[in-house]
Amino acid sequence: MTTALPKPKQMQRKNALAQLEVEELRAGLAQMRAELDASSEQASLEHLRALVDLFAATTERISEALEAPVGVTVDQAAAKLRVTPPTVRKWVGEGLLRALEGRKPVEIEPRSVVEVERILLQVRDSYPSRKWTEALAAYLHDQHVQGDESFQRAAEQARRGDLVEI
Structure with a gap:
């Protein structure tokens, strides 16, 4: 059984939806980073900052792979x-x-x-x-x-x- 590949326009629309999700991730990460930077509990926040940085880097790689601008x-x-x-x-x-x-x-x-x-x-x-x-x-x-x-x-x-x- 073979699966038909999506048509170019369908791929473009799926790509656009994925880009929309990337933008939402970007905005959420920026807000999380600002809240972390404003917090004063340094020891427990270092791990969270590292996670936010990891998510931000992943978001950027996904965005680059999506062939912007869409x-x-x-x-x-x-x-x-x-x-x-x-x-x-x-x-x-x-x-x-x-x-x-x-x-x-x-x-x-x-x-x-x-x-x-x-x-x-x-x-x-x-x-x-x-x-x-x-x-x-x-x-x-x-x-x-x-x-x-x-x-x-x-x-x-x-x-x-x-x-x-x-």
């Missing part, structure tokens, strides 16, 4: 984020999710799906079912504004107490 379909992103495909398309249009350039049909960058998924987890826990989309949009807008150079200069001036009276 994108996930709108349907795959919608399933991962537990939203509808039209919502994913809307978020791509608004810049909340990043689409890969020149791909038809649209393919979503796996890292952006994982970033939005992590934010969604926090927002869904904090807001009623219909208010979380507004909260997500506000959160992402705030993040964008905080990354602006003029905002960062103003925030630094405020920290120093260099306020201008109006």
